[in-house]
Amino acid sequence: MDAEAMYGPARAAFGKLVSTADIVSVGASGISSPTPQHYWASVLFTRLVVTAKSIQVLTPALGPNTHVDFSAVASIVRNLAECYLFFFFLCIDDVPQDQKDARIILLNLHDDGSRAKLFAELGEEELDDETRALRIVVRTDLETKFAANSYLAALPEKRQRELLRGEKTPFVQDDVIDRTDLDKKNFRFLYRFLSNHTHTGPVAFYRMGEHGRGAGYRNEKDTFYMASALEFAATLLTPAIRDMSGLFPEAEERGRKARSADIRKPARANVRRRK
Numbered sequence: 001m002d003a004e005a006m007y008g009p010a011r012a013a014f015g016k017l018v019s020t021a022d023i024v025s026v027g028a029s030g031i032s033s034p035t036p037q038h039y040w041a042s043v044l045f046t047r048l049v050v051t052a053k054s055i056q057v058l059t060p061a062l063g064p065n066t067h068v069d070f071s072a073v074a075s076i077v078r079n080l081a082e083c084y085l086f087f088f089f090l091c092i093d094d095v096p097q098d099q100k101d102a103r104i105i106l107l108n109l110h111d112d113g114s115r116a117k118l119f120a121e122l123g124e125e126e127l128d129d130e131t132r133a134l135r136i137v138v139r140t141d142l143e144t145k146f147a148a149n150s151y152l153a154a155l156p157e158k159r160q161r162e163l164l165r166g167e168k169t170p171f172v173q174d175d176v177i178d179r180t181d182l183d184k185k186n187f188r189f190l191y192r193f194l195s196n197h198t199h200t201g202p203v204a205f206y207r208m209g210e211h212g213r214g215a216g217y218r219n220e221k222d223t224f225y226m227a228s229a230l231e232f233a234a235t236l237l238t239p240a241i242r243d244m245s246g247l248f249p250e251a252e253e254r255g256r257k258a259r260s261a262d263i264r265k266p267a268r269a270n271v272r273r274r275k
Contacts, residue, residue, distance in 0.1 A: 003224035004062060010230040011059055017237045018052045020252075024241055025049045027255025028248040036104050038247055041091035044083060045244045048237065051080045055233055059226050062218055070213070070222040070229070071204055074197035077229045081191055084236040085176050092243045093179055098151040105145050105152065106163060106170035112138060113166020181239055190232045 025046055033039035058073045060066055090103050116135070146152050146164060155163070163170065177184045196203035208214040213221040245252055 003220045003227060007062065007223050007227040007230075010227040010234070011061070014052075014059075014230045014234050014237070015056060017234055017241065018049070018056060021045075021049045021052060021237055021241050021244075023255035023259055024244050024248075024251045025255070026258050027251035027253065028244065031248055031251070031254075035100075037091040037100060040104070040107075041087065041244060041247050044087040044091065045240065048080065048083050048087065048240050051076060051083060052233065052237055055080065055230070059230060062223065064218075066218050067216055068218055068222050068226070069216060070225045071197040071200070073226050073229050074194040077233050078191065078194040078198050080233055080236055081187070081194075084240055085171075085173060085180075087240060088180055088243070089171050089176050091247065093176075096151075098149060102149050102151045103170065105142065105149060106166075109142050109146070109164060109166035110168070110170050111166070112142060117167060182235065186232075186235075190228070194229070194232075 028042055028045070033042060054076055055073065058069065058076065062068075090107060095103075112135075143164065146160075152160065152163070162168070174184070174188075177187055193203070195201070205214065211221045212219045213225075
């Protein structure tokens with residue numbers, strides 16, 4: 001198919017999904033979260049919507065002077081994929097309660113480990129005494145919760161030590177994909193392709209001249225890649241909307257009412273106050 005003939009419908013279809021996701025997100029705001037899964041779903045779904053809107057900015061209608069940067073699109077679509085997997089892993093996957101609790105503990109351990117690794121680049125001497133003391137308290141609390149969780153306590157010791165360090169994402173990507181409705185083969189191919197552009201691998205810049213791509217101008221190859229990225233993003237946003245609506249059944253109706261009320265709201269006249 002001609003790349004531009006593919007790009008237009010992909011962009012339009014994704015735009016409709018973003019609009020629906022935005023409505024659901026607005027509608028879910030203000031609803032109390034009965035479980036940690038609901039709370040983190042509201043956080044991660046908001047991030048999904050914001051990321052999706054950024055994808056829209058980077059995939060405009062094509063005109064003579066349109067700036068085209070597929071590598072930027074690739075990076076943010078890959079980010080959307082990672083966010084969806086976290087969303088599914090923490091909030092949607094139907095596992096026993098001890099595993100749900102374990103995943104929240106692992107999230108906090110990953111946060112703690114990531115921050116420790118980040119600040120290690122500055123050196124411990126850069127941290128004040130209060131911050132060091134707080135880190136010890138947080139770490140001790142997480143280790144206590146880890147030991148008390150029946151699912152985590154039953155894992156092999158080697159795996160427990162690895163998870164307690166919190167240095168890696170607390171799930172194996174393929175394992176999570178297997179539990180979703182996503183096409184694993186398609187996901188893995190596109191994720192790897194997007195990663196090559198995100199990290200400026202040779203796939204991103206080999207044969208730029210021969211293919212006429214990568215210079216910021218409208219061209220067949222980048223248009224095709226952007227259309228493919230939009231279609232992939234749509235396969236992620238579709239189940240995210242469904243799953244968020246499952247957690248907050250009233251969200252879409254509330255969101256549409258809020259949107260309708262906002263549209264009907266009269267614009268304020270710009271009137272100067274009389275002295």
